[in-house]
């Protein structure tokens with residue numbers, strides 16, 4: 001079994017930065033890469049702030065937070081990122097982008113390196129097929145926010161070996177996470193169930209059944225969800241939610257997964273949720289304000 005000491009994270013967005021933080025806190029050396037180098041700098045600042053908040057909440061000591069931050073190195077080329085025992089890809093939810101990353105990365109890797117994707121929905125078998133090591137490739141699906149959420153969903157592609165699967169379980173558990181296993185079907189388990197529920201909430205808004213505040217209040221107080229479905233969609237990123245719906249719609253060829261036209265329009269407008277400052281809520285002020 002490969003001994004994992006150094007982990008590269010490709011993509012320093014919402015998930016890549018959270019994953020880098022969790023992995024560094026777990027005692028691993030981390031290399032963080034993004035296609036946009038300014039994004040990596042921003043991510044490091046976000047990680048430092050999150051580690052400090054968690055220390056202030058008593059979830060770690062100040063010294064542990066500092067040590068975790070010290071273990072993260074930012075890199076500006078895939079060649080530097082490739083010098084790792086495990087590479088976790090967390091780039092945008094777009095099959096062409098992810099395949100591009102793995103195609104470029106593969107010849108740069110050491111022979112024993114393991115590959116993982118944090119994809120929310122895309123076939124692990126198809127992503128693995130562009131590499132030279134589909135048996136050493138696995139879906140390692142962290143939930144947002146990665147430092148807080150307990151689950152890591154593991155997805156084996158058709159060629160993933162038993163030893164890769166075991167290494168992935170051991171790695172996730174070493175981070176204090178609990179794993180679950182899904183077969184390699186569109187959007188796996190969590191998002192197959194969760195994201196159509198959020199899409200339905202957008203239909204409820206689109207059809208005028210309720211406004212943003214009513215829909216979120218209904219699910220928060222009526223079903224004890226920690227966030228309403230529209231708040232959660234904004235938190236996840238509307239582009240990510242739409243990409244997952246499209247994978248379900250195309251992959252399962254069933255009209256019940258049709259993305260709500262209002263969700264499509266929001267993404268086309270660049271209203272991507274919290275990360276862009278506007279989605280179903282407006283985040284420009286102190287507290288989020290419903291937009292409909």
Ligand SMILES: CC(=O)CC(=O)SCCNC(=O)CCNC(=O)[C@H](O)C(C)(C)COP(=O)(O)OP(=O)(O)OC[C@H]1O[C@@H](n2cnc3c(N)ncnc32)[C@H](O)[C@@H]1OP(=O)(O)O
Nearest residue numbers: 050053054119120142143144145147148191226227235236
């Ligand atoms: C798309 C995919 O592929 C898969 C997915 O991830 S699906 C999405 C899965 N995630 C969820 O369903 C999350 C649902 N929401 C929750 O469970 C909770 O609201 C929560 C855990 C996010 C926060 O709960 P909480 O009681 O406020 O926890 P708390 O410990 O105070 O905060 C945890 C972190 O969440 C952050 N957070 C809380 N609410 C937030 C919000 N509305 N927006 C952004 N960040 C928020 C906090 O800042 C904190 O971050 P740091 O550790 O960096 O300080």
Ligand SMILES: NC(=O)C1=CN([C@@H]2O[C@H](COP(=O)(O)OP(=O)(O)OC[C@H]3O[C@@H](n4cnc5c(N)ncnc54)[C@H](OP(=O)(O)O)[C@@H]3O)[C@@H](O)[C@H]2O)C=CC1
Nearest residue numbers: 011013014015016034035036090091092093119120144236
């Ligand atoms: N958001 C969520 O709740 C969750 C998302 N995921 C999955 O995690 C992955 C990342 O999502 P998320 O972090 O939300 O998305 P973000 O848009 O926040 O981050 C993606 C990052 O990847 C960068 N990127 C794009 N192309 C490349 C490339 N070729 N090489 C390196 N970096 C690249 C983007 O840069 P730029 O912006 O410049 O294009 C961006 O910084 C997706 O697969 C998503 O489905 C999994 C669990 C939860």
